[in-house]
Amino acid sequence: MTARDHDTAAEGTPSVAPIRRDAAASKRRILAAALKEFSDKGREGARIEAIAQRAQVSKPMLYSYFGDKEGLYEAALREAYVQIREGEGELQIASADPVVAVGDLVRFTLHHFVSKPWFIRMLNTENLDGGRTIRAMADAAEIQSRLIAQIGDVLERGAKSGVFRAGIDPVEFYIIVASLCYFPVSNKHTLRAVFDVPIDADWLEWKAEDTAELLLRYLAPGGLGENKGDRP
Amino acid sequence: MTARDHDTAAEGTPSVAPIRRDAAASKRRILAAALKEFSDKGREGARIEAIAQRAQVSKPMLYSYFGDKEGLYEAALREAYVQIREGEGELQIASADPVVAVGDLVRFTLHHFVSKPWFIRMLNTENLDGGRTIRAMADAAEIQSRLIAQIGDVLERGAKSGVFRAGIDPVEFYIIVASLCYFPVSNKHTLRAVFDVPIDADWLEWKAEDTAELLLRYLAPGGLGENKGDRP
Amino acid sequence: MTARDHDTAAEGTPSVAPIRRDAAASKRRILAAALKEFSDKGREGARIEAIAQRAQVSKPMLYSYFGDKEGLYEAALREAYVQIREGEGELQIASADPVVAVGDLVRFTLHHFVSKPWFIRMLNTENLDGGRTIRAMADAAEIQSRLIAQIGDVLERGAKSGVFRAGIDPVEFYIIVASLCYFPVSNKHTLRAVFDVPIDADWLEWKAEDTAELLLRYLAPGGLGENKGDRP
């Protein structure tokens, strides 16, 4: 990706320039189109034709770059993680007060899922498929978010300063955060139909605050018995 | 059909015997097969042929009962909810101590999702599709779980006896429980690949306990701030 | 048909009586339904299902009476001719003045085609198919209209009284009449679209008169040269 960015940035030709004869740019357009199409329509629902058209590329072109539909899907899935990781780079919770950091984390994660709906959709698609593709991606681990490190740092500082319990695993904690943010966004439509819950901006705002409180209670030191009113 | 049921049930011979000329039975078999196929392969990935074969029915039969693939999908989605609701009937938390009840609820929900994987898959499929079908299902509300009533009862009793905060909305509380149970089960494969977390029996057992604690902390009276878990 | 009529008339049960257990009545209903369906949708477009439904008969019933779709089509085609012949029985031109009779014949034929559209449609369907079925109908000749005899009589009387030429073949004359009446009715839709001619009641009335004149001119004695103004 760094290399890619370099290509693009160095060229100096603005995006208005003729589309032809720029392999890297074509590839990027294909990737973006594929991400959109696969996340919108799912693995089977996605149409190669649609991707080629959106990317303004001929189908043979596309095949020469990505081999086949499967290859394109894999590339799109990787791209989804790459973009998410890039997005996570924007979060700076390391410098904050641990308690504030938890709130930031929640708000960030929720916003992340809401503003990049293709990510949840790609995850769902991939999991529906039994993780076939991601398991085959050699570099899946590299994809792991540096978020975990930041979370680890926050938890540790919180524990040291006595505001958090010790021994909380950052990955497991992240799973909790992600769970709480993922479910309502992912299941927006069925929640609406079955429970009549509207997952709108207001609800999300409230959700962020409620979740922050939930997490802080979870992290608070002391057992359940003594937990009541522990904080000054 | 009653006679048939008798025949079938009494026979003792498993379904090897050709089941013939029994419309209701055929319909049931088709529905079961459709639920399996749609949840396994998704809306587009599902194959009518496969459903017919699994149901031991010819394709025209299937079409005469359900109209088209879309109609079959809708029937399968409804069937998923029906079966889940039936399953929920087995849960009896109403009689327990509220604190115990929360633990029961978590264990039950987690087990529910794990043991009926087609449910999560159907939900994901439907949400990937923007909820198109469930929105059109006139009786979607009827599908709503009676679980909510039970949860409401538990929360109320807990509040009265002073072990829980008051004002927690049962639907929102259920969303929290569902979120925490859903995410790891639904995203089992990507979690494994990206974070190297194995969502196995041990992990699930631990998860249930940890989640129970989390929820009790969330419900505990007093607390960190003013956020009370009631909807906006 | 006579036998059939007998069955029906003799029974005494009005048509409100239960439909069951009356083979002749069922057969008649099927025939009527088949005639409607085949003439409406054509040989391939016709649906056995639709015929059975319209006739309020089960499909196996229908098959037991008529063998297969082909048999049913043949029966419907014959029925079309039978009904047309019956209709022609109503025409009484034998007693009239030959000149008037020609006018009657034209009006009758035109009205016949317009009011029994299924006839033209069946003829077109059968001819599109190369006459396969009618050729195989052993009694096709019997179907021949007694109209021809009547026409022959009129032509003869006209010739004898000197108002018509002699030597006009009644069949050929009927072909002319039929041609002129058939074409506009059969091709109503394309005429409308291509030539913007509306084949409506007004047009048909005018057509009848114009055709009568055309035929009388055709029948008038004398050659072309002397024909002008021959009549007093």
Add this chain to the structure above:
Amino acid sequence: MTARDHDTAAEGTPSVAPIRRDAAASKRRILAAALKEFSDKGREGARIEAIAQRAQVSKPMLYSYFGDKEGLYEAALREAYVQIREGEGELQIASADPVVAVGDLVRFTLHHFVSKPWFIRMLNTENLDGGRTIRAMADAAEIQSRLIAQIGDVLERGAKSGVFRAGIDPVEFYIIVASLCYFPVSNKHTLRAVFDVPIDADWLEWKAEDTAELLLRYLAPGGLGENKGDRP
């Protein structure tokens, strides 16, 4: 395509050589095959497979050019009119003596219908279907034959020179001519079966002459009554 045309035309080898990668040629072959198939088998009876095979083209090709069976049918119907109109261009009656011209017109029309049987068959098919397609053809009027103009010219000149009545509408006159030529050709098979009339070369020759006489008598000035052949 121009180059291609050259290749094809110049080769001298008949269509045995695989004609490849020539979209226009493929389209033409498909159209010809569709016209044949639809006119032979009717709208429902026609088989896409058969058309593809006759055109030496794969089915997807055909679909990419014409959308679906309906689109192909429409194209075939239009093609039928286009070819008929082209054929009519060959008729030159404008220069002849009006009386001779009428004979020419009859002979031409009859020959036209006999030698291009697909035209009558397409018309019948379309009218059986209620004119659904031709009504939707935006340019149906453009399809109108320039024949009408020529006929108008002949009638006018005949009227001026006193051999014809005045006030005959060319369209209505054409309808008469077409009627007389269409019916025996279209209904060849049923006429043969029911009236034992053989619509063969001899009969047609006689028919042409008889029809010419009929028309001239119809057009002759003076006459039987007041009906003048002009529209209502």
Add this chain to the structure above:
DNA sequence: AATGAATGAGAATTCATTCAT
């Protein structure tokens, strides 16, 4: 005798993928 249940054999249409220029 009458019919609901069932199906084999197609038919239209789609789509990932490759060819030939």
Add this chain to the structure above:
DNA sequence: TATGAATGAATTCTCATTCAT
């Protein structure tokens, strides 16, 4: 390099026809 032309292999859906009660 780039792409319009082309297709094999499904896939959904239909329909005449028969079975079994």
